[in-house]
Amino acid sequence: MTDKKQQLIQTALHLFYTKGAGQVGINEIISTSGVAKKTLYAYFASKDDLILACLRERHDVFMAWLCDELEGANDIKSTYFQLFSALDKWFNCQVPSLAQFRGCFFINTAAEFQEYNPDITAYCAYHKNQVKALLNRHLQGGSQHELERLFTLSEGAIVSAFMLKNSDIAKSFLR
Amino acid sequence: MTDKKQQLIQTALHLFYTKGAGQVGINEIISTSGVAKKTLYAYFASKDDLILACLRERHDVFMAWLCDELEGANDIKSTYFQLFSALDKWFNCQVPSLAQFRGCFFINTAAEFQEYNPDITAYCAYHKNQVKALLNRHLQGGSQHELERLFTLSEGAIVSAFMLKNSDIAKSFLR
DNA sequence: ATGTAGGTAGACAGAGTGGTCTACTTAAGA
DNA sequence: TCTTAAGTAGACCACTCTGTCTACCTACAT
Numbered sequence: 001m002t003d004k005k006q007q008l009i010q011t012a013l014h015l016f017y018t019k020g021a022g023q024v025g026i027n028e029i030i031s032t033s034g035v036a037k038k039t040l041y042a043y044f045a046s047k048d049d050l051i052l053a054c055l056r057e058r059h060d061v062f063m064a065w066l067c068d069e070l071e072g073a074n075d076i077k078s079t080y081f082q083l084f085s086a087l088d089k090w091f092n093c094q095v096p097s098l099a100q101f102r103g104c105f106f107i108n109t110a111a112e113f114q115e116y117n118p119d120i121t122a123y124c125a126y127h128k129n130q131v132k133a134l135l136n137r138h139l140q141g142g143s144q145h146e147l148e149r150l151f152t153l154s155e156g157a158i159v160s161a162f163m164l165k166n167s168d169i170a171k172s173f174l175r
Numbered sequence: 176m177t178d179k180k181q182q183l184i185q186t187a188l189h190l191f192y193t194k195g196a197g198q199v200g201i202n203e204i205i206s207t208s209g210v211a212k213k214t215l216y217a218y219f220a221s222k223d224d225l226i227l228a229c230l231r232e233r234h235d236v237f238m239a240w241l242c243d244e245l246e247g248a249n250d251i252k253s254t255y256f257q258l259f260s261a262l263d264k265w266f267n268c269q270v271p272s273l274a275q276f277r278g279c280f281f282i283n284t285a286a287e288f289q290e291y292n293p294d295i296t297a298y299c300a301y302h303k304n305q306v307k308a309l310l311n312r313h314l315q316g317g318s319q320h321e322l323e324r325l326f327t328l329s330e331g332a333i334v335s336a337f338m339l340k341n342s343d344i345a346k347s348f349l350r
Numbered sequence: 351a352t353g354t355a356g357g358t359a360g361a362c363a364g365a366g367t368g369g370t371c372t373a374c375t376t377a378a379g380a
Numbered sequence: 381t382c383t384t385a386a387g388t389a390g391a392c393c394a395c396t397c398t399g400t401c402t403a404c405c406t407a408c409a410t
Contacts, residue, residue: 002386004386004387018289019291020288020289020291025366025368026368027366027367035388036388037368037370037389037390038370038371038387039386039388041369041370046368046369047368102289103286107282107334107338108286108287108289109286110337111195111278111283111287112195112283113195114193114194114277114283116198124338125338125339129339144347145350149328151335152331152332152348153324153328153331155331155334156326156328156329156330156331156332159331159334160303163281163282163285163296163303164304165300169323169327172320173324173327175320179356200396200397201397209358210357211358211360212359212399212400213357213359213400213401214356216398216399216400221399351410353408354407354408354409354410355407355409356406356407357405357406358405360401361400361401361403362399362402363399363401364397364398364400366395366396366397366398367394367395367397368393368396369394370391370392370393371390371392371393372389372391372392373388373389373391374387374388375386375387375388375389376385376386376387376388378383378384379382379384379385380382380383380384
């Protein structure tokens with residue numbers, strides 16, 4: 001992975017996440033990153049291709065963080081507690097690696113692209129399934145119902161925190 | 176409210192909801208509705224103004240439907256049951272007035288516009304607060320915690336149903 | 351009969367888009 | 381020293397977008 005390629009992904013991810021992928025043009029990514037347009041198109045076939053790379057990057061960072069936060073959780077109670085403690089930190093911008101909280105990058109991006117680019121929405125769905133699978137691994141022997149409930153509640157918390165600018169919503173599930 | 180104005184709102188709402196507001200141009204709304212561009216700009220100051228009118232229209236329709244579905248619910252149990260029964264119908268496209276399920280129009284639109292137009296995101300937040308207030312009226316004397324939980328779970332269900340194309344998710348909360 | 355309100359059709363301006371291409375620069379290895 | 385790879389700057393193309401404007405067309409009330 002070249003220096004310039006990573007530089008582009010980092011810059012683009014930051015801009016896409018904070019403004020929405022549709023609101024950010026190639027030229028803005030160019031000028032912000034200080035990388036030439038030709039170089040961008042040497043590494044990425046198209047803007048959509050760059051968006052996909054950003055989704056993958058975000059997925060890796062997010063999963064690494066969440067894995068870490070859930071470490072040691074091995075039943076419904078501890079998983080529930082550690083999950084919402086983690087979300088609370090995220091919502092309150094105490095996780096540098098996730099950048100300033102702007103909702104879920106995957107939900108936001110999927111909402112923007114809908115049917116327009118199936119690869120993008122498919123990757124967003126993949127991400128959510130991976131999160132769900134991770135939770136499942138911690139709910140050792142828990143019921144499918146418990147998993148569904150925990151996952152759905154966390155999705156709702158992310159959306160609510162973003163839309164209602166209620167960064168303390170995760171706290172209300174910690175008691 | 177003129178005939179043409181309503182016609183524009185209905186057409187635009189349909190296109191915005193199914194494709195995403197950013198993916199739909201004025202010209203598409205014009206040609207689909209059969210109304211002249213000049214007429215559109217006689218009723219709406221801008222595209223954003225039209226989007227706001229669509230959000231208001233959707234809000235009215237959605238709230239009328241939800242009010243109806245929750246009628247008679249007067250405690251946590253009945254509200255919970257009636258809410259997820261309603262969501263299940265919505266997800267499975269059994270509610271003609273809400274059109275084919277495409278996630279929450281307000282979440283999707285807020286995700287697209289983020290900080291770009293504060294009026295739009297503010298209206299999306301307003302909608303969610305109205306839904307929350309409606310739920311609260313049915314949880315007579317219920318705790319704040321119960322309300323938060325119910326609302327958050329329903330938000331999560333809407334997002335999951337859309338992203339994971341899992342239209343039966345609401346059913347898993349009905350047992 | 352004529353003026354007016356409300357409409358249509360569509361050309362047009364101005365800005366912005368993604369993406370391509372040429373010409374130039376730099377650094378390193380043979 | 382010469383070649384090659386990687387990068388820069390930015391002009392440029394073809395296209396799309398919102399929004400404006402002119403010219404024309406009814407229907408109807410005075």
